Amino acid sequence: MTRARVAALYRYPVKSMLGERLTEAEVSERGLAGDRRFALLDEETGKVASAKNPRLWRALLTCRATLTEAGPRITGPDGTEVHAVSEIVGRPVTLTDTPPPDATLDRSRPEEVLRAGVDAQVEADVVRFGSAAPVGTFFDFAPVHLITTSTLAGIAEVQRYRPNLVLDTGDTEGFVEHDWVGGELRIGDRLVLRVMASTPRCAVPTLAHGDLSRDPEALRVLARHHRVPALPGRTPEPCAGVYAQVLRGGWVREGDVYTVSSAR
Template identity: 50%
Template sequence: MGTVRQLSRYPVKSMLGEDLDQAYVDEAGIAGDRFFAVLDCVTGKVASAKNPRLWRDMLTVRSTLTPPDSAGAPAVRLTMADGTTETVTVTGHPDPALSTLLGRDVRLLDRAAPGATIERMDPAQVRTDDDLRIAETAESMLAVGSPPGTFFDFAPLHLMTTATLASLAAHSGRPADSRRFRPNIVVEVPDPGAGFVENLWPGRRLRIGPDVVAEVVIATPRCVVPALRHGDVERDVALLQVLSRHNRLRLEGVGFLPCAGVYARPVEFGVIRSGDPVEFC
């Protein structure tokens, strides 16, 4: 049904990530993906660009996995928008570099506390750039479909197809950059005009390469993040209305929501490589 066109991980939740030629996958998804998150020391919540009033600047920073520091503390290398770099470690106190960047006392985490939450802005209230400053937010639980202690929004793998990206481009009249949607795997499908083809995948299993099998759980409901600036990819609030008009799905227990891509749960583990075949099993 297709091949792996893009393979990505995002070492720090809500920061830019890195593309990979290959990756090991287990029950927690791609090794190193969402391994870290930023904790707001003021509220005790995990920082997420889903609340752009506070955290949109996280999407200007690129995160790269790096070996632990000399004391064995987990660490990540951050590259700022101006090209400067910082290596940040997990500690029990606010990190000076991160706190300066984000304008609040924050620190790095490598494990989510039980019941960890984020603040999520309602995308239905965002129609203009000004709405990103005033729309309401609500709390949501992390990692409901993932192993305890992880920082995923829901399940450990997020997949999109080139057909979905092509459909969004056709409806919006401008290219749809996959970076806006932060997928782990972009699947190149034979028919670029197939539309939102992965809407039909929930409840099925995919074999990705020779080793990995993933159960597709649910279509991915979209938040405000695709509308925000991602590195050099500029803000595009109108994209939220494109999704709302052209791919709203009724998700059991969740609602009738704009979607793009699917969440999946690995059930057989191994290595995925760029170019690997993707097929139903």
């Protein structure tokens, strides 16, 4: 049994763009309110634009999205508001809050990106949105992604891994959340999550994120020190953080106490 506090909260209103740090958020079965609520569709292919295919979409990580009552406000690398994202990514795109039927995205194989570089046309897998993702959302697998301070201490900046929740694990060392898979996480006075799987990392952490320059070590460190099966029966792969689904909704606030009952 572990007991500590929520260190930080983040949401990403537009998929694959930089997001915003929050002090509190309401959480439902669809995740943090407003998180991954929007995405860009490639008008040529109909696929969801994702920085998992760096050659085409890494420029999305130069944009920041914040949520307003009127929808997402997108700012570019110079901090000014962007009204035509197509000009930044170099492809015609449409902003939407509704995934197309059988929505897919391209996920470049991360080892190939490290070997050949972000501009190379490397082999990519066509990925459908995860079975644990609520219908009508743009989550890759599940509606909440969390990571611990213990894991971050051994790899790179938190922005590269795009979590919703950062959990303070004090002086504990190692990738501790991997052992929480199958357990329940209780946060504050109501919120309950079920930890579903470790998070396999793609090429995204290695890319430039806003002011952070490209850093291949953000993936290589995991490949060397935490190559594990994300779920039982899967092939080991570099992992950091875990995915969770919401068993009981509620509010989460920075500084909330959490407890985790590990299943392992």
